[in-house]
Amino acid sequence: MNSSAVTSVLVVEDQSLVRDAIAMLLSLEDDLNIVAKCSNGQEAIEYLNSAEAPNIILSDIEMPLVSGLDLAAHVAKQNLDTSLVLMTTFSKPGYIKRALGLGVKGFILKESDSDYLIDAIQKVSAGEKVISAELAIMALDDNNPLSQKEMSALKLASDGLKTQDIAHSLFLSEGTVRNYLSEAISKLDATNRVDAARIAKQKGWL
Structure with a gap:
């Protein structure tokens, strides 16, 4: 990523303390700009309907009303020019395959340290795909028998x-x-x- 480029980020997280902490953390980076904070996917969709899509949407997965995966499906359906990075505390391998199928570019554990989160956002902004190693291994072992x-x-x-x-x-x-x-x-x-x-x-x- 060009060092002079600023990446716009939308933070979507239903727990207010976590949402504010993440936004504050990311705002300390010179190349990241928090454009909005939303408490669930429905709020995020309403924001996207009324504003220019940010470079990055950093979203939790399990949220009320509209989940992070539902938000990813909306972004894919609308063909929005943004990259989605999903966060989760739940080690559910099925999420990863579904997320990747929806075009999600990053998938990280909330337990990851702040440097990893910032690095992941910067890499996705530069066009790379980032998945936590633990989650990638779990996804490989996942065999969903359901049609x-x-x-x-x-x-x-x-x-x-x-x-x-x-x-x-x-x-x-x-x-x-x-x-x-x-x-x-x-x-x-x-x-x-x-x-x-x-x-x-x-x-x-x-």
């Missing part, structure tokens, strides 16, 4: 929707939805759809 349709049905089931509602949402017959849920339960060696959803969420597949 996309099984995951979609399971996700809606975990949100409390009944079979009829899931079928309506996915434009499928109730019988097909039952088959998808049954397959998911079997593949995950779960006792029921709630248990299957719990297992899938723990893995980061939902």
Whole structure:
């Protein structure tokens, strides 16, 4: 990265103390400029709809209303000229593959030290991809047995929707939805759809 270039950063984190601490830390760097702070992905999307996209969006993954992965999906769908760096305290390998599939450029653990975080943002700004070594190793070991349709049905089931509602949402017959849920339960060696959803969420597949 050109030493005279300033990288604009949007910080998205639901815990206010963490959000403010990260923003303060990054603002101490001459080549980083914090343009806004948001408490969840929904606020971030509203910001992106009303302002020029920043060079970097530094976002937590698990947040209320709209998650970091949902935010990444929005950025990809809108083809916004920004690079996403996701932070997590949860070692869920499924997150990594989903994030990379959405074009996320950086994936780091919140436990990383401040120098690593700053270096990661600068590298992503320069066009590189950064993934914490621990997370990369976990991603390689991750084998999600669920199909996309099984995951979609399971996700809606975990949100409390009944079979009829899931079928309506996915434009499928109730019988097909039952088959998808049954397959998911079997593949995950779960006792029921709630248990299957719990297992899938723990893995980061939902």
